[in-house]
Amino acid sequence: xxxxxxxxxxxxxxxxxxxxxxxxxxxxxxxxxxxxxxxxxxxxxxxxxxxxxxxxxxxxxxxxxxxxxxxxxxxxxxxxxxxxxxxxxxxxxxxxxxxxxxxxxxxxxxxxxxxxxxxxxxxxxxxxxxxxxxxxxxxxxxxxxxxxxxxxxxxxxxxxxxxxxxxxxxxxxxxxxxxxxxxxxxxxxxxxxxxxxxxxxxxxxxxxxxxxxxxxxxxxxxxxxxxxxxxxxxxxxxxxxxxxxxxxxxxxxxxxxxxxxxxxxxxxxxxxxxx
Amino acid sequence: xxxxxxxxxxxxxxxxxxxxxxxxxxxxxxxxxxxxxxxxxxxxxxxxxxxxxxxxxxxxxxxxxxxxxxxxxxxxxxxxxxxxxxxxxxxxxxxxxxxxxxxxxxxxxxxxxxxxxxxxxxxxxxxxxxxxxxxxxxxxxxxxxxxxxxxxxxxxxxxxxxxxxxxxxxxxxxxxxxxxxxxxxxxxxxxxxxxxxxxxxxxxxxxxxxxxxxxxxxxxxxxxxxxxxxxxxxxxxxxxxxxxxxxxxxxxxxxxxxxxxxxxxxxxxxxxxxxxxxxxxxxxxxxxxxxxxxxxxxxx
Numbered sequence: 001x002x003x004x005x006x007x008x009x010x011x012x013x014x015x016x017x018x019x020x021x022x023x024x025x026x027x028x029x030x031x032x033x034x035x036x037x038x039x040x041x042x043x044x045x046x047x048x049x050x051x052x053x054x055x056x057x058x059x060x061x062x063x064x065x066x067x068x069x070x071x072x073x074x075x076x077x078x079x080x081x082x083x084x085x086x087x088x089x090x091x092x093x094x095x096x097x098x099x100x101x102x103x104x105x106x107x108x109x110x111x112x113x114x115x116x117x118x119x120x121x122x123x124x125x126x127x128x129x130x131x132x133x134x135x136x137x138x139x140x141x142x143x144x145x146x147x148x149x150x151x152x153x154x155x156x157x158x159x160x161x162x163x164x165x166x167x168x169x170x171x172x173x174x175x176x177x178x179x180x181x182x183x184x185x186x187x188x189x190x191x192x193x194x195x196x197x198x199x200x201x202x203x204x205x206x207x208x209x210x211x212x213x214x215x216x217x218x219x220x221x222x223x224x225x226x227x228x229x230x231x232x233x234x235x236x237x238x239x240x241x242x243x244x245x246x247x248x249x250x251x252x253x254x255x256x257x258x259x260x261x262x263x264x265x266x267x268x269x270x271x272x273x274x275x
Numbered sequence: 276x277x278x279x280x281x282x283x284x285x286x287x288x289x290x291x292x293x294x295x296x297x298x299x300x301x302x303x304x305x306x307x308x309x310x311x312x313x314x315x316x317x318x319x320x321x322x323x324x325x326x327x328x329x330x331x332x333x334x335x336x337x338x339x340x341x342x343x344x345x346x347x348x349x350x351x352x353x354x355x356x357x358x359x360x361x362x363x364x365x366x367x368x369x370x371x372x373x374x375x376x377x378x379x380x381x382x383x384x385x386x387x388x389x390x391x392x393x394x395x396x397x398x399x400x401x402x403x404x405x406x407x408x409x410x411x412x413x414x415x416x417x418x419x420x421x422x423x424x425x426x427x428x429x430x431x432x433x434x435x436x437x438x439x440x441x442x443x444x445x446x447x448x449x450x451x452x453x454x455x456x457x458x459x460x461x462x463x464x465x466x467x468x469x470x471x472x473x474x475x476x477x478x479x480x481x482x483x484x485x486x487x488x489x490x491x492x493x494x495x496x497x498x499x500x501x502x503x504x505x506x507x508x509x510x511x512x513x514x515x516x517x518x519x520x521x522x523x524x525x526x527x528x529x530x531x532x533x534x535x536x537x538x539x540x541x542x543x544x545x546x547x548x549x550x551x552x553x554x555x556x557x558x559x560x561x562x563x564x565x566x567x568x569x570x571x572x573x574x575x
Binding site: 158 | 306392414429432528550568569
């Protein structure tokens with residue numbers, strides 16, 4: 001009874017149109033003739049698709065472990081500190097910063113003639129021992145992915161630190177203290193007590209990290225536009241560009257493919273651990 | 276003999292204490308450095324908003340492709356001025372239109388999310404019905420789908436309902452977003468089952484339990500969902516761009532990207548106006564936010 005209004009909206013705006021798209025993915029846009037899996041093979045053979053898929057996977061493979069590792073390390077350091085709340089608040093601040101604001105400061109900092117290159121050049125000129133620094137054009141070379149990963153970390157570290165801290169707080173303190181009394185070192189306590197205790201949080205945090213990866217597209221698009229440097233051309237660029245070019249048949253096929261992949265991943269995760 | 280032992284013991288203890296304190300200071304240092312690194316770029320904003328155009332132009336000329344060398348930045352402007360705020364608040368009527376568009380959209384979405392999301396979250400938390408696991412799994416998958424994947428499906432349904440290019444095209448799908456349901460659900464699961472059981476035994480109806488037990492006890496989860504929602508919808512970019520053609524209906528978050536670096540001072544003034552409400556809500560709801568986010572992480 002309670003679920004009915006919400007679920008009918010989900011049906012209307014998410015599920016039904018999704019099935020409609022699934023149906024259209026087998027039709028040719030315009031005259032609606034049945035073309036079987038032609039749209040799917042067109043997607044899979046598309047060069048832009050292969051590039052975008054590779055970039056997206058690489059971004060996830062680099063971004064998610066880095067984010068989870070850094071935030072876990074910080075939360076392990078933070079958890080017994082008196083200053084914890086202050087520091088966590090400071091780390092959370094980027095959540096409140098609108099994407100456009102972030103993008104503006106980023107542009108000033110990382111332009112080829114921007115502030116960061118200026119500082120680095122100055123330092124390398126002052127210190128004769130260092131090799132001469134050549135200004136890097138961050139957004140138009142393969143450095144673009146580094147910029148994207150760094151801004152992703154900047155924005156989301158605080159979020160994940162809170163999640164890890166919650167996971168750590170849920171561990172029973174007595175076990176750890178007992179182990180410490182029995183002479184277990186830092187590393188042993190981590191290996192035998194903390195790490196197994198966090199395995200539940202691990203899945204949730206991994207899932208949310210992936211969600212944040214998808215959300216970070218907004219900043220990427222605002223910094224680099226619809227046709228960015230080829231290392232940061234993601235699946236979302238592809239979908240959005242096909243949308244603007246009204247290439248709905250291929251887009252439908254790609255939509256179905258991506259949803260199925262995500263569904264599959266979720267099913268596997270749920271099989272491992274219920275979230 | 277005895278005194279020598281105590282000296283050793285004291286020295287060992289002092290060494291242990293010193294080592295422990297050193298580790299603590301190291302931890303504080305690392306974490307403070309991380310926090311400072313994260314906050315540093317934000318320090319550019321207030322100075323930029325108060326900087327006069329000539330100064331901005333001079334120090335940013337290289338970024339605008341008009342000069343050699345590198346851009347620098349002054350954290351504190353040489354000649355502070357309120358010019359940009361004057362231009363924005365007095366001379367740009369478009370700003371108010373977009374500002375109120377954003378306020379209206381955000382308010383409508385959040386109100387709608389509470390109206391339909393709260394009961395849904397309660398249903399998942401309080402009742403054991405057939406297909407509950409399946410449905411909840413579905414909600415989680417929907418929550419994870421990037422907007423661009425839902426772009427075509429939503430476009431089709433908005434066309435069919437003749438909502439394309441109306442504010443409702445952004446608002447309605449967002450209301451039925453499943454992410455707030457997920458967070459509020461996590462908040463509700465923190466409630467002890469015995470409490471609802473006791474209320475039920477005392478003859479409270481399901482509605483009464485929802486209003487008098489669920490809502491007050493699930494408050495933190497609800498607040499967290501609202502704060503997270505505000506930060507998200509205050510900042511909408513892709514949805515209005517895809518579904519609203521008319522600029523007069525755009526939110527503020529699409530106004531800023533149109534201003535180029537050559538008007539950086541003005542852009543920073545707009546940034547301040549966008550940032551202040553977000554920071555305000557953030558400061559108000561921070562405790563709830565931290566606790567609410569924490570619920571997501573703990574497996575129940």
